[in-house]
Amino acid sequence: xxEGIPVCIAGTGSYLPEKVMTNADLEKIVDTSEEWIVxxxxxxxxxxxxxxxxxxxxxxxxxxxxxxxxGIEAADIQLIIVATITPDTLTxxxxxxxxxHLGAQGAVAFDISAACSGFLYAMKIAKRLxxxxxxxxxxxxxxxxxxxxxxxxxxxxCVLFGDGAGAAVLRKAEKPGDGxxxxxxxxTDGRQTRLLNIPxxxxxxxxxINNADQRLATLAMLGREVxxxxxxxxxxxxxxxxxxxxxxxxxxxxxxxxxxxxxxIDAIAERLDVPYDRVFTNLQKYGNTSAAAVAIAxxxxxxxxxxxxxxxxxxxxxxxxxxxxxxAIRW
Ligand code: ACO
Numbered sequence: 001x002x003e004g005i006p007v008c009i010a011g012t013g014s015y016l017p018e019k020v021m022t023n024a025d026l027e028k029i030v031d032t033s034e035e036w037i038v039x040x041x042x043x044x045x046x047x048x049x050x051x052x053x054x055x056x057x058x059x060x061x062x063x064x065x066x067x068x069x070x071g072i073e074a075a076d077i078q079l080i081i082v083a084t085i086t087p088d089t090l091t092x093x094x095x096x097x098x099x100x101h102l103g104a105q106g107a108v109a110f111d112i113s114a115a116c117s118g119f120l121y122a123m124k125i126a127k128r129l130x131x132x133x134x135x136x137x138x139x140x141x142x143x144x145x146x147x148x149x150x151x152x153x154x155x156x157x158c159v160l161f162g163d164g165a166g167a168a169v170l171r172k173a174e175k176p177g178d179g180x181x182x183x184x185x186x187x188t189d190g191r192q193t194r195l196l197n198i199p200x201x202x203x204x205x206x207x208x209i210n211n212a213d214q215r216l217a218t219l220a221m222l223g224r225e226v227x228x229x230x231x232x233x234x235x236x237x238x239x240x241x242x243x244x245x246x247x248x249x250x251x252x253x254x255x256x257x258x259x260x261x262x263x264x265i266d267a268i269a270e271r272l273d274v275p276y277d278r279v280f281t282n283l284q285k286y287g288n289t290s291a292a293a294v295a296i297a298x299x300x301x302x303x304x305x306x307x308x309x310x311x312x313x314x315x316x317x318x319x320x321x322x323x324x325x326x327x328a329i330r331w
Contacts, residue, residue, distance in 0.1 A: 192229065198219055
């Protein structure tokens with residue numbers, strides 16, 4: 001299918017809360033160890049949002065930085081999409097609060113829910129809406145306050161996740177080398193919903209006085225099964241997008257994958273035949289921030305100079321649903 005009028009990434013931004021929670025801090029809460037967490041996941045610390053700091057606050061801060069880098073005023077942004085599984089409220093959408101925080105009154109704003117794949121789902125939607133001429137620009141944001149949806153007594157999940165937000169501004173590409181999004185691809189397998197979910201708090205299982213003590217509004221995961229699907233789907237998705245962009249693995253200067261687990265990232269790099277020094281990681285500092293993770297990583301890669309103008313970058317993600325997605329960009 002044609003990818004339409006060229007659309008580019010004009011700016012990126014990210015925000016991480018101040019509070020750092022180390023593996024040593026977690027050793028005091030659950031029966032775990034620095035050694036287990038580092039060898040199984042690579043994570044050394046994560047950030048935790050303040051009690052009065054919501055997903056929308058982090059999203060707006062990341063969004064403001066992306067707008068600043070793109071040289072676009074909040075008042076001129078036409079579309080805001082927030083990808084999150086930890087919204088401020090079930091309704092209205094977190095994107096509506098973000099619109100208000102930013103003063104972006106001219107924007108249409110809505111959320112999407114695709115877990116860790118959400119930022120690239122948002123990228124594909126925004127790209128299409130811009131290339132179709134419906135909007136001139138868009139602010140896409142991945143933002144999560146996962147700490148509010150973690151069972152802090154479950155060692156199999158609480159060591160993995162963190163809070164944060166990442167953002168990008170998309171607009172029509174004016175000239176080659178503008179940061180053009182060359183190709184995107186995404187997929188879903190709804191047969192696997194049981195592998196990773198937040199079972200309570202929705203219409204299937206409202207939280208009531210009778211179940212409030214069961215912590216059903218927290219993340220539940222069958223980690224080992226998720227791991228296998230993650231490796232297979234991310235490899236396939238990255239390969240598809242590389243082919244769709246007319247590229248080969250050796251053309252890729254940097255792969256920016258979902259930041260869940262260093263062992264998953266190692267396995268994908270090996271299967272894609274991309275040397276490890278061409279794979280960006282920051283999960284050591286932030287853990288898995290779901291929809292925010294790839295967006296934060298992209299911003300850090302951009303601002304640190306890990307991606308240079310004209311180079312090809314592949315983003316690839318995987319999450320609950322199960323969902324997966326990839327994007328190829330000529331930076
Ligand atoms: N500290 C110490 N021991 C632990 C901990 C912990 N924090 N957690 C589990 N263990 C124990 C288990 O009880 C088990 O003990 P047993 O052998 O005595 O039964 C042992 O460690 C091994 O447990 P596994 O779950 O098999 O460990 P595994 O090597 O699979 O690693 C992990 C677990 C890190 C969760 C891994 O499976 C993983 O990363 N899975 C993928 C997660 C992911 O990518 N999610 C992405 C999407 S997230 C989203 O969409 C929101």
